Amino acid sequence: MSNKYEVIIGLEIHAQLATASKMFCGCNNNAEGKSPNSVACPVCMGNPGTLPVINKKALEWTYLFGLALNCEVAPQFNFERKQYFYPDLPKAYQITSQTTPPLIGGHLEIEVDGEKKNFTIEHIHLEEDAGKLIHSGGHSLVDLNRAGTPLMEIVTNPDFRSPLEAKLFMQELQRILRYLGISNADMEKGHLRCDGNISLREFGAEKFGKKVEIKNINSFSSLERALEYEIKRQGELLDSGKGEEIFQETRGWDDAKGKTISQRGKEMAHDYRYFPEPDLPPVVPAEAFDLEGLKKQIPELPSGKRKRYVEDFGIGKTEADILASNIELARFFEEAVGGQQADVVKKIANWVLGDLSGYLNDKGLGIMEIKLPPSNLRDLVLLIEKGDISGKIAKEVFVKMIEGGKSSAQIIEEEGIKQVSDTGELEKIVGDLIAGNQGQVEQYRKDVEANGNSPVLNWFVGQVMKATRGQANPSIVMEILKKLLG
């Protein structure tokens, strides 16, 4: 396929809000692991005569998110009914706010290949999720546990020019959702879902190509792969003069087969017959919320952290990116830093990204699942700095800190593994070694005369470490050896 096509991508992103109760009733909003239809009530099951009541928290979080993404707050909006028949939609309408959204515009800046790019948002609205259909044994079963879960939809403008840009945007959005603590935002579990709209046009062309909507994307990598696949498919059709075979349609991504499949024909031309939901009064955000106060509640976002880590802490960009990618890791890191100087901060960052992350990965744990006070890591790093323990022993101490919950000082004390940095004590050991190993001493001196250095030196270091059960401070041992060997 030639490179003469410009790729135009827009995203429609759904994020389930992790509120305590559902969007329009008092049902528990966390149905994970619960048996089908056990977390449902007359309201979310659409029983005759029931009425919806707005979950104020879900609304507040939507505004919080919108403000974090620099959206404009509509002075008033109406919930509305989006009508269609399907068994997972018990009222035969979804209560949404799609055509009169509460939040308009907005943007998010992301770094793509080292270059900052701004992506704009068309609008954000709030709605209720539908239930789930389970097809088995020739039957279709309906589970309404998910019906009524608050669902925030973010509709972007067609600003993305590559699948990578779309993926990076989604990942940043996931981080922001988690920073704000309003969604678990797990794509595999369906907390975060997205549809991609993609079209191709020749560079310089004004008219957009036919837009294809891709559904059933459930991971970041399938988002990227699905879009790549579409670029190839559409590009090849255009190249071979079969542009008319690109239809404005919905295609489903088949992750196993690695391709998109047309869902045309299955989908009927829908007319959703939106009209204002008469059971709910209009929402006037300025009356219902303290929007200025809400703005102040927005915590430092990933972009802010990344910048500060590099500029204030002096750590590398890559390290800063990784630290800021996980709000819990970032919080741990910042607490561990606790006002230390740049050189210590860097070492703490290395520990967090190295041994700590390695440990968590090995054990398959999250940072919140281990009992390691951040200050304990700081103390450990400071002990190494002071020369109280060697880096090698520190690694062992660190694992013991995580698993036993004790402080580094406690462990060192209990196990008697404090590093020997006492020069007098070390000089005596080195003196004894030299006296007892004259052969090695002669070899050393010969080597130094010939080459300026000798591998025998390391042998001596090893002997000292052996004699001190590894507790000797290696740099001090080195100095003493050089001095006494002459």
Next chain:
Amino acid sequence: MANLNNLTISKASELLEKKEVSSVELTNYYLERIEKLNPELGAYLSTEKEYALKKARESDERIKSGKRIGILDGIPCSVKDVITTKDIETTAASKILEGYIAPYSATVVRKIEEQGAVILGKNNCDEFAMGSSTENSAYMLAKNPWDLSRVPGGSSGGSAVAVAADLCVFSFGTETGGSIRQPASLCSVVGLKPTYGRNSRYGSIAYGSSLDQIGVFGKCVEDISSVMHVIAGKDSLDSTTVEYPIFNIQYPINTQYPMKDLKIGIPKEYFGEGLDSEVEKIVRDAIDKYKEMGAEIIDISLPNTEYATPCYYLLSMAEASSNLARYDGIKYGKSETDNAKDLIDVYFKTRGKYFGDEQKRKSILGTFELSAGYYDAYYRKAQKARSLVKKDFDDAFEKIDCIMCPVSPFPAFKIGEKKDDPLSMYLADIFTISANLAGICALSIPAGFTQNNLPVGLQIMGPRFDEDKILQIAKAYEEMTQWHTMFPSI
């Protein structure tokens, strides 16, 4: 035993308090009457004998131990079948909900049961409350107790008949465009449509959600007041209810409301073409009574009245099409899966077989008017007309205390007379729908009879949340007249 004929709430309550009658005896009195008369009258779709007697026994226990909850404790009543009752079948008079038992009770039902009221059964009505004669009930006809060849009005016909024919003390109905006031007028009982938002709609099976309201039928104004006192107020399950300064009507009702300074508006648009001359005379005579009491009668205009009917039908049909969509044969009620090709076919077969004509008509018309390309011409325009109608009333109530006019342009009509002519049936609502569009409160009180002994009601409309005022105005008329003490001989 005391004479139990045609008891009001206050009279029945007095007998219970004095232990001249027990709630079980009272309940049995109505159950026997229902058994005897309902086959002819069709006021009830179902009676719940065991359920009612159990509640009555509980009430008698409380009375015996001096712990009577309040004025409704032990009082037998009935509920329109579009209002949900936990443990009792709720069909909305439709085949599609045959056998449906709601897992919850409507807020108004819960509230009166918490006060000890005894529910005897569910009242017949037009299917999904859509109609003006109760002829659209999928189960049985209801007949006007004053003339069994005539309709009782609708859609809450069964609830009106139950009170008029003394088959309960009071009853609940619902209104979307006059479904309480019109049967109240045609059956000579008092019927109140409260302000939209005054009491909860939770549990009222929706027809036109922005117009629907639950209201009360009673044998006198005071009874309406007693029930409203219990059901009014904000409900956390209905976002359209409003926390409004306490419902002011004190029991017993204040009869000293000064009629002398009262300003009554008479809208000229409600006395024009199409109004039966006998009805007009009875209504004008009633207004004259107020004049005698010293009230000032002021001619007013509600200039957008002509738009009310089309506006009402557009909005109610749009909302009805949406509200009826959930009856798909999947979750509850009847389902037609035999020989169904696929899911869509189940929908078609279920809805085709179990919905009545009016449900199909409203589903089709409502779907059409909300469709892309038609929304602006119909639904949006109707919304604009609605705000004009509303403004008419707001402007009028700046100068007057209440509006008086007829409830129905004609008295009870013959069964079958209008059934196959929906347009002519729709005209039965022309004087009542504006109150639903404007969300104001309005009631009907017995005001006399035609030459053929058919009842005619007087309509009194008041500003939003002014139920106390219109009830007291109505009470003053009741004090001066005997109409409310007349009952059909059956």
